[in-house]
Amino acid sequence: MQATAPYLKSKRNLSGKISCHDCTNTKCLVKNNLSSLEVSGFINNKSEIFCKKGQQFIIEGAPVNGLFFILQGKVKVFRTGINGKEQIVRFAKNGEIIGHRGFGTEEYYSIGAIALEDTSLCYFSKDSLQSALRENSDFTYAMMLFYANELNRSESKVKSLSQMTVRERVVDTLLYINRKFGSVNGFLDLPLSRKEYADYAGTSEEQVIRVFSALKKEELIAAKGKKIGVQDVELLKKEISEHNYFLDS
DNA sequence: TCATTAAATGCAT
DNA sequence: ATGCATTTAATGA
Numbered sequence: 206m207q208a209t210a211p212y213l214k215s216k217r218n219l220s221g222k223i224s225c226h227d228c229t230n231t232k233c234l235v236k237n238n239l240s241s242l243e244v245s246g247f248i249n250n251k252s253e254i255f256c257k258k259g260q261q262f263i264i265e266g267a268p269v270n271g272l273f274f275i276l277q278g279k280v281k282v283f284r285t286g287i288n289g290k291e292q293i294v295r296f297a298k299n300g301e302i303i304g305h306r307g308f309g310t311e312e313y314y315s316i317g318a319i320a321l322e323d324t325s326l327c328y329f330s331k332d333s334l335q336s337a338l339r340e341n342s343d344f345t346y347a348m349m350l351f352y353a354n355e356l357n358r359s360e361s362k363v364k365s366l367s368q369m370t371v372r373e374r375v376v377d378t379l380l381y382i383n384r385k386f387g388s389v390n391g392f393l394d395l396p397l398s399r400k401e402y403a404d405y406a407g408t409s410e411e412q413v414i415r416v417f418s419a420l421k422k423e424e425l426i427a428a429k430g431k432k433i434g435v436q437d438v439e440l441l442k443k444e445i446s447e448h449n450y451f452l453d454s
Numbered sequence: 455t456c457a458t459t460a461a462a463t464g465c466a467t
Numbered sequence: 468a469t470g471c472a473t474t475t476a477a478t479g480a
Contacts, residue, residue, distance in 0.1 A: 461475080467470085
């Protein structure tokens, strides 16, 4: 993953942008529909935004005027709940869309987004996206599948939050991170604080720490500071299997 | 290495 | 069981 950064650099043109042709994000909806999208000139309308680690690029309540795709990096999407508690909605990586929920009829973002590491974003304006969707049914269909999947995921999350125990929710979070971001020499390839695990699992930081300690004793996970290693994926899956809930992504 | 920040544990409600 | 306070460990300048 890190190796793509210099690769991207070499592909930048004089204006500092990377052509979609040279992009390596095979799961990107734009990349997958390049042949038809380039006719409308859509891909020429993108701009590129760079975010340092920890930088917030979508503010809750700000007006929507476009859509982000992650060119390279990792992002957390959250919304602020009652008494300022942060609820992490999802984590996103290369090729994924950010800010799509505010896109349709919503005028303002209902979520915020922060870069978890240095991240490059592709940005498309609302106008150019809308005309692309009208002109290109393949692209629209792909977007519709994406929305359907997102809805499915979000409904599953409601279920997990309301019916699973704290421990199960933490285990579920670990499995989610594991299947989405994978591991690099034994540790999850995503730098998260216990607070962030808690915000995703819908608990407190202390609870996460306590569950982590228990899992460590049971040798189901390993922890070296911020680095968390999932040692026994199968056993962890088994713990939450009765909730028959592990759809991909 | 030291200072800052995060994690782990302990304690009281 | 939950949240707060203290101690201990990790991280970065």
